[in-house]
Amino acid sequence: MPQQLVTDLGLDLRLASRSVASYTPWIRDGRAGGLLVERPERGETGDSFRALTGGDEEYDAWQRFYADVAGLAEVVAPTLLDPLPTERTLRDAVDPQVWRDLVTRPIGETIEERFSDDTVRGVVATDALIGTFASLRDPSLVQNRCFLYHLIGNGTGEWRVPVGGMGAVTDALARAAVSAGAEIVTGAGVSGIRASDDGAEVNWHDGGQDHVVTARHVLSNVAPWVLRILLGETEEPDSKPQGSQLKINLLLDRLPRLKSGVEPELAFAGTLHLAEDYSQLEAAYADAAAGRVPSVMPGEIYCHTLTDHSILGEAPPDMHTLTYFGVHTPAALFERDPEGAKQLAVERALAALDEHLVDPIASCLATDAAGRPCLEAKIPQDIERDLAMPGGHIFHGDLEWPWAPNRARLDTPAQQWGVQTDVASVLVCGSGARRGGAVSGLGGHNAAQAVLASR
Ligand SMILES: Cc1cc2nc3c(=O)[nH]c(=O)nc-3n(C[C@H](O)[C@H](O)[C@H](O)COP(=O)(O)OP(=O)(O)OC[C@H]3O[C@@H](n4cnc5c(N)ncnc54)[C@H](O)[C@@H]3O)c2cc1C
Structure with a gap:
């Protein structure tokens, strides 16, 4: 979420930095170690690259690569709260080799060319796969778009943790909206929108009664696929x-110790990569594309309580949340036998974690009042049922480049801001906007600007 947006709306919101970017435990020739990437990078990062790769080449390649990524981010990030630039304008502002490596050829080719270590390659590659089911060499380049979005936020790509949890973000937005005169209605379902270019009629119900509201503009943050149905398409x-993701949320009585001997508070402070070597990512993709739950499940873990313990209230300081995000488990894998396939995927995900632990994760789980272990798992079908994200797709659909194709029609404010639908009165203001796809506020900001520009 751009800082400018937080400031403009006067959001009472603190986004905390993590002290570690990532830790990737590895076992080679019976030796356990870990690749630590500090934030900001200090001496230990280089040392841990040397311990893994035996020299300085891979870390030099890493620093060159992320300097290139930063160069692209510095050009793209300042445009996100403006009307869409064209692809040509941005391309002309970026080093041609960087543009080719990150934008026009599959990111997998670039990673393979610029790095040689399988683990290092994998750590770089994961940003291309969070929420995106594709091979790293996919010609569609959907993985490159996913990669870019994970690295451009505020020009640095830093992942931050909202103090107080995600509810603190929505609460802050709600307060800003109400103080500006908005009325918020919750528990309301929209059943249809009758729209013309000049205005729209929205039918909604509150669980008991049907209502109709007319408006000059409708700004919608349901997925574009759902919006088309509400607008009357079949x-x-x-x-x-x-x-394509498997999500597992765990509550622990204590953090587990790792075989590498690293302090758990350090290993879990950033993103903990599991079975995410480059070759493992590609093998898991091949498994899943062939209809099988990956035999080795790649995924990563975030421990938000190490950055902000307040989300656990009065809980003892040793207690922590872990949240696992597994890649390459598309919804199709769970269609025939949802519970069986889910159980298998969870077992394999936890096995990938246990491989690096002295204390098996099951021995660290807290239990609830009924004595059950505090673990919940969500396959894409669960996300769809719980959150109404169609297909359980976390971005509401494949991500698009954050710029307009050179030949795009940019006649109306909605087209210029990347928030248009086929009807002029209805705009997309959420994840499905051209520059949506995250808790960034970009969709809402850009739809609002399009309305203001069309008055
Ligand atoms: C497991 C998971 C992990 C994620 N991790 C991250 C992360 O680390 N960082 C990040 O930035 N993003 C992350 N995301 C993505 C992020 O959650 C979305 O990009 C964001 O929620 C999109 O916000 P939105 O307002 O556009 O849509 P949503 O949050 O999907 O909100 C749409 C709302 O519309 C409601 N709705 C749907 N149909 C109707 C209807 N007919 N009538 C009325 N209401 C309706 C839904 O119930 C929902 O409340 C993650 C998502 C998931 C699922």
């Missing part, structure tokens, strides 16, 4: 987004 199963 449901198209073929174009329905398909999520």
Whole structure:
């Protein structure tokens, strides 16, 4: 979320930095170690690259690569709260080799060319796969778009943790909206929108009663696939987004110790990569594309309580949350036998973690009042059921480049801001906007600007 947006809205919100970017435990020739990337990088990062790769070449390549990424981010990030630039304008402002390596050829080719260590390659590659089901060499380049979005936020790509949890973000936004005169209605379902270019009629119900509201503009943050249905189009199963992640939330009495001997408070402070070597990512993709739950499950873990313990209230300081995000588990894998396939995926995900632990994760789990272990798992179908994200796709559909194609029509304010639908009165203001796809506020900001520009 751009700082400018937080400031403009006067959001009472603190986004805390993590002291570690990532830790990747590894076992080679019976030796356990870990690749630590500090934030900001200090001496230990280089040391841990040397311990893994035996020299300085891979860390030099890493520093060159992320300097290139930063160069692209510095050009793209300042445009996100402006009307869309064209691809040509941005391309002309970026080193041609950087543009080629990150934008026009599959990111996998670039990673393979610029890095040689399988683990290092994998750490770089994961940003291309969070929420995106693709091979790193996919010609569609959807993985490159995913990579870019994970690295451009505020020009640095830093992942931050909202103090107080995600609810603190929505609460801050709600307070800003109400103080500006908005009325917020929750528990309301929209059943249809009748729209013309001049205005729209929205039918909604509050669980008991049907209501109709008319408006000059409708700004919608449901997924574009859902919005088309609300606008009266027939449901198209073929174009329905398909999520691909396995989410596991755990509550622990204590953090587990690692075989590498690193302090758990350090290993879990950033992103902990598991079975995410480059070759493992590609093998898991091949498994899943062939309809099998990956035999080795790649995924990563975040421990938000190490950055902000307040989300656990009065809980003892040793107690922590872990949240696992597994990649390459598309919804299709769970269609025939949802519970069986989910159990298998969870077992394999936890096995990938246990491989690096002295204390098996099960021995660290807290239990609830009924004595059950505090672990919940969500496959894409669960995300769809719980959150109404179609197909359980965390971005509401594949991500688009944050610029306009050179030949795009940019006649109306909505087109200029990347928030248009086929009807002038209805705009996209959420994840499905051209520059949506995260808790960034960009979709809402840009839809609002399009409305202001069209008055
Ligand atoms: C497991 C997971 C992990 C994620 N991790 C991150 C992360 O680390 N960082 C990040 O930036 N993003 C992350 N995301 C993505 C992020 O959550 C989304 O990009 C964001 O929630 C999109 O916000 P939105 O307002 O556009 O849509 P949503 O949050 O999907 O909100 C749409 C709302 O519309 C409601 N709705 C749907 N249909 C109707 C209807 N007919 N009538 C009325 N209401 C309706 C839904 O119930 C929902 O409340 C993650 C998502 C998931 C699922």
